[in-house]
Amino acid sequence: MMPGSLTKDLTLTVYNDGFAMVKEVRMIPPLTDDQLVYYLDVPQQIETNSLQVKGLLVAELNYEYDLVDKFKLLEKYIGKEIKLVNKKTGEEKSYLLISAQNGLILEDLITHEIIIDAEGELRLPELPDGLILKPTLVWRIREKTAEDTRVTYLTGGLSWDVDYVAQIRENDFDLTAWVTLTNNSGMTYTDATLKLMAGTVNRADEYRRDQMRFAVTEQMTMQAEHQAFADLHLYTIPEKVTVKDRQQKQVELFTAPQIESKLVYEVNSYQLHPTIYFTFLNKKENGLGVPLPQGRFKLYKENPLDGSTEFIGEDTIPHTAVNELVRIQSGEAFDITVESDIVDEYKNGVYVFEEVEYEVRNQKEEAIDLLINHSTSYGIYEVVKSTHEWVRKNGDIQLTVPVDAKSEAKVAFTIRYDRSRDVKVQ
Structure with missing residues (x-):
């Protein structure tokens, strides 16, 4: 052994x-x-x-x-002699085990009478081979x-x-x-x-x-x-x-x-309130710099009024390597309101133009930077006029808009779509 x-x-x-x-x-x-x-x-x-x-x-x-379990054990003793002990008197008597499928069926070895559902303490001589x-x-x-x-x-x-x-x-x-x-x-x-x-x-x-x-x-x-x-x-x-x-x-x-961390507010053209992302760089210089296994990420913050800790959001992260950005979606900022609209649309030759406006209202006590992700209608486009700097990100238009506390901001830009270079996929 x-x-x-x-x-x-x-x-x-x-x-x-x-x-x-x-x-x-x-x-x-x-x-x-x-x-x-x-x-x-x-x-x-x-x-x-x-x-x-x-x-x-x-x-x-x-x-x-x-x-070993009870049924397997009894199954091994079918056709063999077993002993049944009366719990009240302690009397022990030998029987032949006939069946154990639906309760015990025994045969008295002396009288050859058949006993069904016999009661008592069942004793087996040893653990059978194979169990x-x-x-x-x-x-x-x-x-x-x-x-x-x-x-x-x-x-x-x-x-x-x-x-x-x-x-x-x-x-x-x-x-x-x-x-x-x-x-x-x-x-x-x-x-x-x-x-x-x-x-x-x-x-x-x-x-x-x-x-x-x-x-x-x-x-x-x-x-x-x-x-x-x-x-x-x-x-x-x-x-x-x-x-x-x-x-x-x-x-x-x-x-x-x-x-070190930063809260990022992101919105698209279909959202009324921006999504809040808690972000940080997984870098040694930032106090971390170890590979992060995938898992759940819970956010807690201290309440300055009474010192208690409150839960403010939870998300999952994938396996994240060193030097990568971690983004935790913590919730929705309902005190920031964003309304968007296509205020005009027209054609000029092979070009289609869209004039887009976003109106942002920040009711928070502090200033924010709002990241707008605007989806485009066609693949080939250019922003020909904009109130704010823009970049192309994953085919969309991305703009960062600073908004002061308790104030409003307006964003306007014009998209020019080139229909002459549209490719039809067969």
């Missing part, structure tokens, strides 16, 4: 696609004459075709997962080549995701990243080195993630170490952790204080 108690080192690398790699070092006990090794304490969702073994030359591998208490790897060994065996395999039922908690101020914020690790693999991992792999790994088949309710949640505070690894990003938790089966565990990934 090789139970988990013989484990000398355990490393758990969890991918955010719902699976994990388990690496174990276990001491090899003396081999029996039949050269069979029972490798105990493995997860129910182990991928046996991913198994790698060093220290033992394995000739044959079997994965035994026919776990096991835990999933077990059974190996037939050719040779032992080391004192320890190093076993590596993949398993399903483990996943992790990230929640970012930002405490924002006027121009900066403090950030804490929490990892939530979910274990539904059917096994507890004790004193494991925990690694978290961020990125997309291709699998031949999409791995199924079981949905269930977890009864236990733990929280740990520690700072993870990061490294780039094969176009992915690997985060190693510095302290050993124990991850119980059917448990969610929260681990602090990192913290970063005083990251």
Whole structure:
């Protein structure tokens, strides 16, 4: 037998696609004459075709997962002698088990009478062959080549995701990243080195993630170490952790204080109120500069009147590299009103002209910069006249409009569409 108690080192690398790699070092006990090794304490969702073994030359591998339950146990004893104990008197009597399909059907070994739905404490002499208490790897060994065996395999039922908690101020914020690790693999991992792999790994088949309710949640505070690894990003938790089966565990990934940030207000021609984006650069010079795994980003802000913290918005971010801009959609600015209209439209030869106006009313106590994204009707165009500077962005017209506090601003521009170069797609 090789139970988990013989484990000398355990490393758990969890991918955010719902699976994990388990690496174990276990001491090899003396081999029996039949050269069979029972490798105990493995997860129910182990991928046996991913198994790698060093220290033992394995000739044959079997994965035994026919776990014992009441019906399977009784099924093994049909046609055999069992004992029934009267709970009140303690009297014990032997019977032949005929059926266990819909209640017990027994035959009295002396009178040969048939007893249906017999009551009492059922006692079986032993656990029948072919039934096991835990999933077990059974190996037939050719040779032992080391004192320890190093076993590596993949398993399903483990996943992790990230929640970012930002405490924002006027121009900066403090950030804490929490990892939530979910274990539904059917096994507890004790004193494991925990690694978290961020990125997309291709699998031949999409791995199924079981949905269930977890009864236990733990929280740990520690700072993870990061490294780039094969176009992915690997985060190693510095302290050993124990991850119980059917448990969610929260681990602090990192913290970063005083990251410079900016609120951006964006609107298009169909919106009455602009969308608010909380933005920052993921740069070392900005107090951050680490790859950010995909996850949920929650925004909190202190109320200056009573010092309480209020939730002001939430969004998700994709995997974000260093030096990239992060944009969190936090909500809608209902105290900024934007109305737009095409006030005139006319033709001149091959050109079609549109005169567009935006009226912006800012009721806030502070000035803002409003970013207008105006969609165009045709692909080939030019802005021939505008009250504000404009740029071409993803085929649209983009203008930045400063608006003072408690004031209004008007934006007007003329678009010239060139219909002579329209290409008809067959």
